[in-house]
Amino acid sequence: MLRILEINLNHPAHYVSVGPFSVSTGNLTIIISMFAIFVVALFLPFPDHAQSEKHAALKSEKR
């Protein structure tokens, strides 16, 4: 069943070339993934965010 998940890497790499720039599709995928993770990390709400804000508010009230 897991055979469908296998990626055959036994061939020369595929490259994306734009003018003087050339990057393998593997590296390009990693770079795009990193940008996506960065953007998601900035905007995805943190699970404990509301609770942390409440905690900070309580703390500042005590002061």
Place this chain on the structure above:
Amino acid sequence: MSTKSSWTGRVRAATLEKFEPEDLLPEVQPAYVASWIYIFGVATLAALIMLVASGLYLTLEGPAWWHTSNIGHYVNSVHLWSVELFFVFMVVHLWGKFWMAAWRGRRLATWITGCLAFFASIITGFTGYIIQTNFDSQWIATQAKDGFNAVGIGAFFNTLNTGQAILLHVSLLPLVLGGIVIWHVILVRRKGVVPPIDEAGE
């Protein structure tokens, strides 16, 4: 005799007395730390732990094992994917810290140790790629030797010398990287996590 007249006293004053246990092992963090962007530092550390653990296993068993046995293939893959995740998490951590200007508030040493850890990781990663003992490592080593010779360091670091690369990868560089990472984490703990720019009133 004053405690600080001896080197032990001076070392204690320079280290232990400056590090409050509450700073080194805090239980709570400021509210602004509750964001996914603050996760990537510890995610990098988690990937590093997996790297060291799988690397120790590979070191014990050797290339004949990791090229031929099922468990060897698995541990080799764990090591490879730990490297991939280590660099992905570290780069996202770097972007996050760069855009929040994390060197503010006398945190320059933290920023610089982070940069040093990044460069040490690249060199460690490179030596790892040239000791895979496969056609990929042969290709990388033969191509890289010309680059190293061109910049004048080929006499000190010969990428075709597999023995040198192995010793660098499994002994010297992990010690250097480990030391820098521990220093970096201690500085983060000592100075605290950098607040957002608007929070700090800057």
